[in-house]
Amino acid sequence: MTPFRHALVTGGGSGVGRAIALALANDGVDVTICGRREAQLEAVAAESERIHGIAADVTDEASMQALHAKAEATRGPFDIVVANAGMASSAPAQKVSLADWQQTLAVNLTGAFLTVKPALGAMAKRKQGRIIFVASTAGLKGYGYVAPYVAAKHGVVGLMRALAAENTKTGVTVNAVCPGFVETDMLEESVRRIVEKTGRSVEDARKSLAATNPQNRFIQPDEVAAAVLWLCSDAARSITGQTISVSGGETW
Structure with missing residues (x-):
């Protein structure tokens, strides 16, 4: 069980973000989720009384600073930040x-930095906290036809390592979870693009993506959430500066 009480999860209105928010809430944590679509945030918040949604744009510094200020004023400082x-x-x-x-770098890399930046000083002062980046296996290897995404996610892994180095003596741990293809709306969008550009069937497109996982399957959102939940636990207090690959053995 995590010893922390308030978490921020960006992109919390669907997919992996929703799964992480629910896992933390079920573990007794108050969770603030953010995204640009209020209806999605409200739907996830309706699933748990511990989840609260605030619309915000991760690429806008003022928007993220306002989110931190508003959420912390009502539910206390963030102990956990999941970018x-x-x-x-x-x-x-x-x-x-x-x-x-x-745009790809703004959302995936700059957005990750702006998500965690407002919390860094206060966490270090309190000498505790968890910062977790949801990167990707694309932060650990290359994939064709998604160069901006690969570059951004490699940048996220580098950012994680820099922040981990800065915080080794503060009690704040900084890590990245790197999933392979996860069964979410983003995956369905990838399948749609493959079908449009190649003329292959949806089934063939899905099989080609699943084959990147040696277990020949898609990662499920709850598997990523479980890794995040463990990193937030007291048992992981010595784990920092690490990339946790959730990929069925695709990357090490």
């Missing part, structure tokens, strides 16, 4: 526009 919000598009590198490149 989960992300997005991906697909194209050969030579066809990636500068706008697409910048």
Whole structure:
């Protein structure tokens, strides 16, 4: 059981973020979730009285600072920050526009930094806390046709390692969970793009993505949530600066 009382989970309105929020809430943690779609946040908040939604944009520093201030004023300081919000598009590198490149890095990398930045000083002062980045196996290896996403997630892993190094003596641990393909709406979008661009069937597209996992299956959101929950526990107090691959053996 986690000893912490208040968590922030970005991208908490669906998929992995929703699963993490529910796992933390079921463990007795008050959870603030954020995203851009209020209806999704409200739907997840309705699943647990411990979950509260606040609409915010992870790419906007003022928006994230306001979120931290509002949530902490009502439910206390964040003990746990899970930077989960992300997005991906697909194209050969030579066809990636500068706008697409910048948007992907803004959401996945800059957004991760702006999510955790407001909490760093207070956590260090209290000498406790958990910062967890939901990266990807794309932060540990390369994939074709998603160069901006791979670059951003490698950046997230580097950011995690830098923050872990800064906080080794503060009692704040910083880690990254790196899932393979997870069965979420983002996966369905990837399948749709494969079908549109190649003419393959949905079944064939799904099989091709599942085959990247040596277990020949998709990771489930609750598996990622379980890894996050463990990193938030007292049993993981000595785990910092690590990438936890949740990928069925695709990466080590």
